[in-house]
Amino acid sequence: MxxxxxxxxxxxxxxxxxxxxxxxxxxxxxxxxxxxxxxxxWRPQVLVLGNYSSGKSTLINEFLGTTIQGTGQAPTDDSFTVITFDDEEPDGTPIRVTEQRDGKFLLNDPEYPFESLKKHGQRFASHFKLKKVNSPFLKNLAIIDTPGMLDSITERDRGYNYQDVIGDLAQIADMVLVLFDPHKAGTVREAHTSLRDTLPSKTFEDRVLYVLNRIDECTSMTDLLRVYGTLCWNLSQITGRKDIPMIHLTYSTAAAEKNIQEDNPQATYLRYLENQREDLKNAVMQAPCHRLDNLASFVExxxxxxxxxxxxxxxxxxxxxxxxxxxxxxxxxxxxxxxxxxxxxxxxxxxxxxxxxxxxxxxxxxxxxxxxxxxxxxxxxxxxxxxxxxxxxxxxxxxxxxxxxxxxxxxxxxxxxxxxxxxxxxxxxxxxxxxxxxxxxxxxxxxxxxxxxxxxxxxxxxxxxxxxxxxxxxxxxxxxxxxxxxxxxx
Structure with a gap:
């Protein structure tokens, strides 16, 4: 062509x-x-950030079409995980993890753009890994899942500078998703630092998408509007912007079906927001289309x-x-x-x-x-x-x-x-x-x-x-x- x-x-x-x-x-x-x-x-990349309970792994699993990342109410994975496509698997094969490699492999293989992350040390390398998955969603992009952001954790606790790693990854990513959940529509300390200092200095504003996830846990549309308003207020205070950025709404269909089945008739409002989930998915799939613009911005x-x-x-x-x-x-x-x-x-x-x-x-x-x-x-x-x-x-x-x-x-x-x-x-x-x-x-x-x-x-x-x-x-x-x-x- x-x-x-x-x-x-x-x-x-x-x-x-x-x-x-x-x-x-x-x-x-x-x-x-x-x-x-x-x-x-390398290929276009989507970086996924969020509080530890914001549903990052669940959202990624929804995109990929099966359970690839572990999920749970408590922190389940403290690693940076690069999820990319395995094109050696034949079409029609059930979606699964076909290969896993550790951080040392990722940091030293010239095929991948992560050589500059070596400076973060051995502790970071032990919390960095690769998963190859034969999901069609990954044919044109790669996803980078990150450890959940917390309130009380320090650099000493992690063993590496979390904000520096986030900044380096954001710099090479074509899109950054920042997830929140209804229970923490405010932001924890690490999220505040990321939004206020790290992301503005390392990437462009138009590459960052804000996502309110797990909206199926709102008991009603009124509850959702209250949470949405709280998040808008908090973002305006953190980012210092008078114009509130667009906030995408999404949820897990499996969790939503469970909520509706548990005699919560008000949860039926979710079907009116189904288009929001599709809009977010389509926005993520547009990452490759932004790649040349991002390359031009890189040169500039x-x-x-x-x-x-x-x-x-x-x-x-x-x-x-x-x-x-x-x-x-x-x-x-x-x-x-x-x-x-x-x-x-x-x-x-x-x-x-x-x-x-x-x-x-x-x-x-x-x-x-x-x-x-x-x-x-x-x-x-x-x-x-x-x-x-x-x-x-x-x-x-x-x-x-x-x-x-x-x-x-x-x-x-x-x-x-x-x-x-x-x-x-x-x-x-x-x-x-x-x-x-x-x-x-x-x-x-x-x-x-x-x-x-x-x-x-x-x-x-x-x-x-x-x-x-x-x-x-x-x-x-x-x-x-x-x-x-x-x-x-x-």
């Missing part, structure tokens, strides 16, 4: 742009610990941040060069003054006054050279250390922060620049950094615009009109090997 070939070609171009032009610079200067394309080369975001990062390096190097020029001439002046003083001393000091003037002048010159060398090797090094510490304390003065976009970009890379300057002591080639800065800036300003124009053109392509053979099986674009040359656009 021509449309799929177009998507494949565009995806290949994006990956090449990142791997060949952004990644080398990012790795060289510590902007990233792993190749940037690692985070975007990292192009902008890496440009700002290099701009900070260039600014520091220019200040450092000016410092060294001033220090050089200061040292030269001090050495000349010292040499002149030594020459006058030799001429006036009675025991040496009778020496040959040329010899006296040579001695003064040697002393001046020694003073200059000492200045460059000892004194200048000392003052440069103080100069570096001063700029590390006032990094914000390295670059203009004239608008909110630049302030947001600076907030994302400031600590990385601090680490880079402290580690290298500011010793790097200004000409090399500047040439790389021009390349990255070109990608940010021109490449990003061209990507958006290509996506706009793609949105105008009618896949039905562009298809030669509607019976031809469609291969998801993320499964096409990067080395495979896409067909020419027609």
């Amino acid at each position: 021509y449309r799929d070939n177009y998507i494949t070609a565009l995806r290949t171009e994006l990956l090449e742009m990142v791997s060949e032009q952004l990644t080398p610079v990012a790795l060289r200067y510590g902007y990233s610990e792993v190749p940037l394309e690692t985070n975007i080369k 975001t990292h192009g902008e941040r890496l440009t700002h990062f290099l701009e900070g390096m260039i600014s520091y190097r220019k200040h450092a060069r000016l410092f060294r020029v001033k220090s050089f001439f200061s040292g030269l002046a001090v050495s000349l003054v010292g040499g002149a003083a030594a020459w006058l001393g030799l001429m006036t000091f009675t025991p040496l006054a009778g020496f040959d003037p040329v010899l006296q002048l040579s001695g003064a010159g040697v002393l001046s050279a020694i003073l200059f060398i000492l200045w460059l090797t000892v004194v200048q090094k000392y003052f440069y250390g103080r100069f570096l510490k001063k700029w590390l304390r006032q990094l914000d003065h390295l670059t203009p922060l004239s608008n909110q976009t630049r302030r947001d970009s600076w907030a994302a890379i400031r600590d990385l620049l601090y680490v880079n300057l402290k580690k290298t002591e500011g010793h790097f080639s200004l000409s090399q950094v500047y040439s790389e800065y021009l390349v990255v800036k070109e990608i940010h300003e021109t490449g990003s615009r061209e990507i958006r124009e290509a996506l706009k053109e793609l949105s105008g392509i009618d896949s039905n009109n562009w298809s030669k053979d509607m019976n031809e099986p469609v291969v998801p674009y993320w499964s096409v090997p990067e080395s495979e040359t896409p067909l020419e656009e027609q």
Whole structure:
């Protein structure tokens, strides 16, 4: 299909742009610990977050069509579970877990985009796993189930920084579901931190869907409206938004049937909300459609941040060069003054006054050279250390922060620049950094615009009109090997 070939070609171009032009610079200067394309080369992902009793596992089981994740009123699983499709199982086989692998496998297999999570340590790795499931729902996406968020648990209790892990996963996810249940329409401490700090800094607002789950446990429509209103109020307080985000409503059909059978006639209101469940499912299945937009946003975001990062390096190097020029001439002046003083001393000091003037002048010159060398090797090094510490304390003065976009970009890379300057002591080639800065800036300003124009053109392509053979099986674009040359656009 021509449309799929177009998507494949565009995806290949994006990956090449990142791997060949952004990644080398990012790795060289510590902007990233792993190749940037690692985070975007796999299939679309949906991250599922929520309080421990919000019904995450139940909702996932509903999507998959069978019980894959353990469920219960108390916390049943404290692991991050990547659930992906097993395409080796023949069609018609009962849905089941076909393969399970541990965290060490996931973190070290280059097929998966989780190499950057190694930094969270062994304790996290032991709470990270993979399940392959032959559910048709997973053909075009993967789901990441997470441990339930609690109120009193700490980083020491978990053994790893939960918010950092959530942030890293949200950064590579194409969609994030945040689940609540009627009994905790308010939010626990970890949920508050995730919604207020972690998600806004790591992903875009339009990728986050809020879900009120287990609504079958509301005794009536009035009860549901009360819970819904409470959740809206709490979200407005946490997110600071005046406009309340859309909240999807859903429930387990099996649990709902049980409630209705237990002589609860008011629970029949659920049948009027069946479309809400379908809307949520359809929204999740749209994750692959957002993938190219997210890839374009990835290039734009990292192009902008890496440009700002290099701009900070260039600014520091220019200040450092000016410092060294001033220090050089200061040292030269001090050495000349010292040499002149030594020459006058030799001429006036009675025991040496009778020496040959040329010899006296040579001695003064040697002393001046020694003073200059000492200045460059000892004194200048000392003052440069103080100069570096001063700029590390006032990094914000390295670059203009004239608008909110630049302030947001600076907030994302400031600590990385601090680490880079402290580690290298500011010793790097200004000409090399500047040439790389021009390349990255070109990608940010021109490449990003061209990507958006290509996506706009793609949105105008009618896949039905562009298809030669509607019976031809469609291969998801993320499964096409990067080395495979896409067909020419027609």
